[in-house]
Amino acid sequence: MLxxxxxxxxGCHARRRRHHHAQPRVDLSDHGCRHLIRPATDRARICGxxxxxxxxxxxxxxxxxxxxxxxxxxxxxVTFQRCTxxxxxxxxxxxxxxxxxxxxxxxxxxxxxxAAFWDHCHDHGLVRGPLCGNCNTREGMSTxxxxxxxKEGAALPLPEYRGLLERRTLPARYYAALPxxxxxxxxxxxxxxxxxxxxxWIEHVELAHGxxxxxxxxWWHQATWGLDPRPGSQRFRxxxxxxxxLSDAEGRSS
Numbered sequence: 115m116l117x118x119x120x121x122x123x124x125g126c127h128a129r130r131r132r133h134h135h136a137q138p139r140v141d142l143s144d145h146g147c148r149h150l151i152r153p154a155t156d157r158a159r160i161c162g163x164x165x166x167x168x169x170x171x172x173x174x175x176x177x178x179x180x181x182x183x184x185x186x187x188x189x190x191x192v193t194f195q196r197c198t199x200x201x202x203x204x205x206x207x208x209x210x211x212x213x214x215x216x217x218x219x220x221x222x223x224x225x226x227x228x229a230a231f232w233d234h235c236h237d238h239g240l241v242r243g244p245l246c247g248n249c250n251t252r253e254g255m256s257t258x259x260x261x262x263x264x265k266e267g268a269a270l271p272l273p274e275y276r277g278l279l280e281r282r283t284l285p286a287r288y289y290a291a292l293p294x295x296x297x298x299x300x301x302x303x304x305x306x307x308x309x310x311x312x313x314x315w316i317e318h319v320e321l322a323h324g325x326x327x328x329x330x331x332x333w334w335h336q337a338t339w340g341l342d343p344r345p346g347s348q349r350f351r352x353x354x355x356x357x358x359x360l361s362d363a364e365g366r367s368s
Contacts, residue, residue, distance in 0.1 A: 206234035
């Protein structure tokens with residue numbers, strides 16, 4: 115016995131689909147409603163004061179007691195002032211720091227957004243300056259390349275601590291990184307009587323007597339070679355040259 119296929123439900127859905135597609139589409143742009151169809155990314159990067167359009171990555175986000183707002187650098191400069199260095203040489207854990215609000219100043223690194231945190235030197239516990247949320251995260255995760263090659267943030271760890279400038283040395287976390295950058299730029303292995311043109315990958319090991327042993331390796335030719343340990347005195351000498359220019363610039367500005 116053959117059964118008649120049940121097409122009632124399918125036909126109902128088909129009618130609904132036809133009815134749905136038959137609905138006329140309204141073009142909001144033809145009715146003066148273009149502001150309703152503007153992407154959310156465009157609305158999120160407009161200054162709340164002068165209505166200027168900013169970068170799409172949200173660099174204008176500024177924290178306030180009522181939440182985050184969008185302020186362009188000129189409007190932020192009018193609202194918040196640059197840090198005057200009144201906390202130079204003050205401990206981060208001191209009562210003076212806790213009683214001073216960082217969000218009254220502009221970020222010391224980008225000079226565009228309102229600051230949210232007091233950045234401090236982890237080696238000595240001294241205040242370095244006010245930072246916004248974006249710059250505080252970037253500074254905490256910064257690499258030696260960004261410290262030495264990024265013009266905006268090159269001198270950030272130094273101005274609030276005179277000891278680093280007087281000794282002309284960098285913070286401790288760069289002691290192994292600077293020689294590593296030098297090895298990456300200068301060391302190459304020989305392949306078929308020619309000098310390899312590819313930058314090697316460097317692995318370093320800190321030895322017990324304060325020296326570092328570097329082991330370059332070339333991924334292109336599957337080659338690995340060792341270098342003599344670099345003593346601690348050499349790592350200090352390698353960090354003097356980048357600091358000399360920063361120290362001179364800080365001396366001229368003070």
